[in-house]
Amino acid sequence: MAPRAGSRTDRHTPLSKDRVLRAAVSIADEGGIASLTMRRLAQELGVEAMSLYYHVADKDKVLDGIVDIVVNEINARVGEIGAPSSPADWKAAVRRRILAAREVLLGHPWAPGVIESRTNMSPAVLRYFDALGGLLREGGLSADLVHHAMHALGSRALGFTQELFDPNGGDEVGPDVAAIMRAQMADEYPYLTEIVMGASHNGEATLGWCDDQVEFEFGLDLILDGLERLHDRAELRRPDSSAS
Amino acid sequence: MAPRAGSRTDRHTPLSKDRVLRAAVSIADEGGIASLTMRRLAQELGVEAMSLYYHVADKDKVLDGIVDIVVNEINARVGEIGAPSSPADWKAAVRRRILAAREVLLGHPWAPGVIESRTNMSPAVLRYFDALGGLLREGGLSADLVHHAMHALGSRALGFTQELFDPNGGDEVGPDVAAIMRAQMADEYPYLTEIVMGASHNGEATLGWCDDQVEFEFGLDLILDGLERLHDRAELRRPDSSAS
DNA sequence: ACCTGAACACCGTTCAAGT
């Protein structure tokens, strides 16, 4: 109810675009993206809703801004990793980067949805993808293969896969799917039942039912291994790279 | 302005859940999902907004309903394909099914977003995935591998990949990205520039910038080939299947 | 320069009331 103590800046320090965006991130982190309204945002900052429009053009720009903050957090985190010891190590390097990005996203579960809703591409996202592309390109992949790679990875490059169904209702705890399956769906959906019965998705870091950590890594490795094979095959056909 | 002639049913045939949902689909098809409001929906049916609530519980149920319609369209289309000549042909069969699903989705560009927004899984989606899982399972893949496969495919199984950025703004025509890149971003994003310059995404069936047909098929084949390799390796380790 | 009050045009939804 009462406005929480802001992160160091007092409630009556003058507003700024930065302060607005940071407050927006923390609201989304705590209450989900649906709870982020202009009026709620103003309240968090101890101000009237209309005051926000002096610092941001409209809500869409707020969403652009909070995506930027999160992706910049990813870029910072990924920057600490540093270049691979050898460019030929591109696969491990890409893998590490993507899993680091995912870790950041785990702290902002609303971010995947908002990132996908943005129609323009933010500089931060461009920077991320450019660096990732660079890793592949310097690793020796052709420009064409790098292009395909970016498309094949898609949102996985940023560390998430949008889940198709999330039976536990996003942030809330719901009824156990396995139980439902066991109870009544066994003969209507025999193959799904078999799968759900054998699986234990519990207790893992997750961005939704279809995006638990081990499945994310499985899919990621499937793609990275595939790219490596395609690259090796191309190398074989046109052998001109120096032996290490 | 004036209500268009409905698809065979006149404007004054009594309302029904079915008529409401079909009108909703056609509004979304024509004006995008944002244009689908309860008031607009009522207007399309020549009725007051409040009348809708007699036939559907709330807007969320409308969204559930239109997803169901689209996925049932997919199931119908995919049902025409029939079983593979041999279960061992699972890869081709799965590929054909998924590309057929994609074709249906091409007629409902709003559907991917709404499908992902649904928190519960519709029977139609369960049926689709169960059938797809069955193809893999009957093809000889282990239950575990089928499970991984479903996760790895994710939304690709239904025929789409959610695009990360869509510089041409969804349904509208926008400025050419390649031109922007050429103009000013060449040295800030060298690798991306190289990729965009070499690419021509034009004139193809598309669900967004990152989801054109050839890239979709590239990613799909990467995953299917990877699954096949994992399966063959497992078969080799435990060789007990009959020779064809 | 920075913030606000009042108001507008939209939402989804409820509920008592009409036929």
Place this chain on the structure above:
DNA sequence: ACCTGAACACCGTTCAAGT
């Protein structure tokens, strides 16, 4: 049984006005 009018509680946003 089926539809409606009036109203409510929310949105994002504008604009003239305050300090």
